[in-house]
Amino acid sequence: MPTTGSPWPDGKQAAISLTFDDGAKSQLERAIPYLNKLGLPGTFYLNPRDDWRERLKPWREVAAAGHEIGNHTVGHPCSRALWGQEHGLETMTLEQLESDIVTAEERLREAIPEQTERTFCYPCYYHHVGSGRDRQSYVPLIARHFIAGRGGTCNLGFAVAPSGCDLAYLEGHPAERLAGYELIGLCERAAARGHWLLLVFHGIQEGALAVADGDFRELCDHLKRFEDRFWTATVLDAAKRVKAWRG
Numbered sequence: 359m360p361t362t363g364s365p366w367p368d369g370k371q372a373a374i375s376l377t378f379d380d381g382a383k384s385q386l387e388r389a390i391p392y393l394n395k396l397g398l399p400g401t402f403y404l405n406p407r408d409d410w411r412e413r414l415k416p417w418r419e420v421a422a423a424g425h426e427i428g429n430h431t432v433g434h435p436c437s438r439a440l441w442g443q444e445h446g447l448e449t450m451t452l453e454q455l456e457s458d459i460v461t462a463e464e465r466l467r468e469a470i471p472e473q474t475e476r477t478f479c480y481p482c483y484y485h486h487v488g489s490g491r492d493r494q495s496y497v498p499l500i501a502r503h504f505i506a507g508r509g510g511t512c513n514l515g516f517a518v519a520p521s522g523c524d525l526a527y528l529e530g531h532p533a534e535r536l537a538g539y540e541l542i543g544l545c546e547r548a549a550a551r552g553h554w555l556l557l558v559f560h561g562i563q564e565g566a567l568a569v570a571d572g573d574f575r576e577l578c579d580h581l582k583r584f585e586d587r588f589w590t591a592t593v594l595d596a597a598k599r600v601k602a603w604r605g
């Protein structure tokens with residue numbers, strides 16, 4: 359594994375992956391038109407459930423525009439610790455979880471046949487099934503099925519080092535309630551270190567984990583204006599590059 363040099367193309371200082379979870383309406387209405395206008399790619403993690411054929415229809419065009427559509431499971435299983443719900447990751451087995459993820463994959467492939475590769479996103483950032491003595495990580499399961507998986511436990515301004523990160527659990531940095539200057543600051547800090555920043559968005563101007571439209575645009579404008587320094591890439595493309603660089 360190399361310890362010198364950088365995996366990022368054309369002398370760029372950092373990789374920035376703009377990732378979006380749960381298929382919020384504002385992603386289609388606000389984020390994607392702006393990303394398309396600037397020519398920046400994003401990664402959108404969807405849950406193909408309910409009337410999934412209908413719900414995935416607009417996303418085929420999103421994939422055709424160069425964005426990545428990622429797997430976020432069908433059922434979005436989270437820890438029971440979050441809401442005290444009856445069923446959650448603590449009551450699931452690895453086999454049940456794998457079956458859910460494979461079903462999501464089959465549906466995404468049917469709805470968006472042009473896209474044959476994708477990355478995974480851990481619902482609610484958790485990566486376990488069971489509890490106590492029976493608790494197990496499901497990161498190895500993701501490593502078997504995907505080139506990379508994005509989690510979300512990165513905070514305090516950290517990004518991930520391409521030389522040392524676990525592609526099967528890449529720590530994402532939640533973007534909710536951050537201002538444009540704070541989002542830009544995270545990118546600049548990643549650039550100073552040569553790192554890969556995976557920002558996690560949910561709604562733009564929508565929902566409990568919102569980022570304001572103006573703040574999102576300010577970030578995108580910065581990435582575009584300084585594209586000689588920032589490589590804005592889908593998680594899939596950045597993961598492939600890191601993997602190839604490591605050799």
Ligand SMILES: [Zn+2]
Nearest residue numbers: 379380481482
């Ligand atoms: Zn989610």
